[in-house]
Every structure is written in structure tokens, then in C-alpha cells.
Amino acid sequence: MTMNEDAVIVFDKNARREVLDLLDKRVDDEGIIVEKEDPNVHVLAFDGTELTLDEFGGVKKGSEVFIKNDLVSLMRLARR
Amino acid sequence: MGWFDSLKALFHIEIDYHPTKIIYVNSGNKYESHDGNRTLSLNLSKLDHDEKEQLKTITHQYLDAGKLLLEAKTRSLLEDLYDYNKRSSNSSILSFFRDIIPAEDLEALEASLYLREKFNTDRTKVPQLKDDIVKNFGNRGKNIANLCTAGYFENFLMKLYNSSPEQFKRLYELVVPKSIIAVFVYHDMTKEDITREIDLKIRLCKNYGVPFMHIHGIGTSNTQKIKEILDEEREYFSYYPKRIFEDEDKGIIAVELLLSNQPPTDLSKENDNPIEPQPE
DSSP states (O other): OOOOOSSEEEEOGGGHHHHHHHTTEEEOTTSBEEESSOTTSBOBBTTSOBOBTTTEEEEEHHHHEEEEOSHHHHHHHHHO | OOHHHHHHHHHTOOOOSTTOEEEEESSSSSEEEETTTTEEEEEGGGOOHHHHHHHHHHHHHHHHTTOEEEEHHHHHHHHHHHHHHHHOOTHHHHHHHTTTSOHHHHHHHHHHHHHHHHHHHOGGGHHHHHHHHHHHHHHHHHHHHHHHHTTHIIIIIHHHHHHOHHHHHHHHHHHHHHOTTEEEEOTTOOHHHHHHHHHHHHHHHHHTTOOEEEEEEESHHHHHHHHHHHHHTHHHHTTSOEEEEEETTTTEEEEEEETTSOOSSOSOSOOOOSOOOOOO
């Protein structure tokens, strides 16, 4: 994968909740990202771990793969 | 209709596809264009229900097209990592250690090599990147980052393995988890903390036959603290031949102590550090 894309959508840190809403997700009382329809279901990052609002860095294809915003997670993504 | 045309139709705007950046925000006007229509800000909190539903569909179309929807800062870091992977000459270091250190350490080393490049090119990003390494790999990751930044993987561990794989195996589990060969001075360490750690690591190095111990400092205050300790404890340090490397432009100091002589007393007045040498 490369980042050579001609038109892109990005989001501001302060718009994380609104972006999650577009993806039918929300944040529970503990700050964990969950499915809007079923808050018992935690959204998982591609390494299989749940993620908090602070860790939410984005999403790829079909909102199936959530991406954490830290160096190590992005390094793993860049390696794919 | 593709996602971009749908977006233009939703907001009745005329913008060119190439190379536009759309930014989802939650402040300002409903939408604003900047940079000659090359950037479009959409305030999600000002959309009505119908607009939000349409934007939801557009966002899914965008993702289904194989595109990444990322926070701006995250995208910037990911772009830099792709560039780094293309231009970096560090892959030979990772290849060398791939089969001789634990997989988690190798990943921490990979992240630390990127951190080191940022340390040399853009230090503003270093604290956050180092926090990320510590968050993922704990204290062991912090030590790997320190050792890597100071060049120990190439200049000490690689050479050690090439001269004696057995000695490497014996020392690696002391060097990485306990960083016995070096004291890294932080801004929140007092001079007493530093002298205690110097004394402890000198004793550890001697116990394990390492003929040197290094002290590293970055920044004016850390450099100054190290110099003051060398001066205040000059009698103690006079027992060790030493070399001092200082780069004032980069704000870096490194002191090498050659551990050939035995000082008369411990440098540390309080010997209460819980770290003890491991049995061989």
C-alpha cells in the first residue's frame, strides 16, 4: 500500500466522535469505542485489541479495520 | 456516481478532484473551501439529519474505494513511515538482529530506529514517539529506544555478537532490560539519583566483565548536571580513565568510564537500589 492518493478525507482530532457516529460507532462510559447498536460489542483494532477515543486514528475499508494512532500500530500498518 | 461527485452534489460545490483534501471538523461554518478549492472543511456538527445520512453513505463509498479515513496527524505520521521505509538504510540492522533477539524487541528496535531518525531531523516529535514505544513495550522498550538512539545496537551489540554469540546471549538480557552499560540522564533525575545509578551500573558492569560504562545526557540542564557530578565527585571519578564527548550544537554529552581501577568507596551514599546482578 502507498499513500499516493489524489483526493482524501481526513478528520480533525476534535471531530473524532462525529466521525465515529458516521461509522455507526460511539464511545461508552469508559471511553471505549463500541457499536452504536450494541454497546456490549467493543470495536477492535487490526491487532485485535479494543481502542479508546484517544487512541482512535482512523479506519480502512468498510469500517472493518480500525486504526490506532500510535507509532507502533502505524508501523505495523505501513509494513502490510 | 463516485464518492467525490456525491460529496459535491450534497453541498452544491464545484471543486476539482485532484488533489483535494476534505477535512471533517466540528467547528466553523458548515463547509468552507481554502487554498483555491484544494481544501474543503466540513463541520459535521452543523449537518442536519438528512445531510448526515448522505455523508455516511459517501464515507462508506470512500472506504469501499480502498481509501483510508484517518485523523490528519495520524495520516501525516503514516505517510512519513511509508517514506521512511523507502529511504531508510536501517533494514540491514533489523536483518542482523532478526533471528537473535526476541520478536517484541525487534519490533521495539524497528520503532526506535525511526525515533532515532526523528531525533536527528525533527526533535519536536520525539517525546510522543517515545511515549508510544513505552506504551507498547514498557520499560524494556524505553531501554531499547535509549540504547538504539545512542548507537549501542550497531556499535556494541552487533560487534559483541560477531565476536562471541555466547557472550552476546549472556549480556543481552542484562543490557536490554537493565541497561547496565549506560546511564541515561533525564530532566526529572536529581544529582543523587544519577550518582546512585552510576555507582550501581559500574558495579554491574564490573560483575559481568564489561570494561566500560557510559553516561548520556541530552539538553542543557542534563549536560550541566553530569558535568557538576564529574566535578563534585572528581576524587571518585579520578580512579577511572574517562573520555568525554560533547556536541554543544546538538546539546549532547557522553562520558565513557573505563573500568580498570577500583574506587576506595561507593559513589552512592545510599545503596538501596533494588536492582541486583543476576546470577550467571
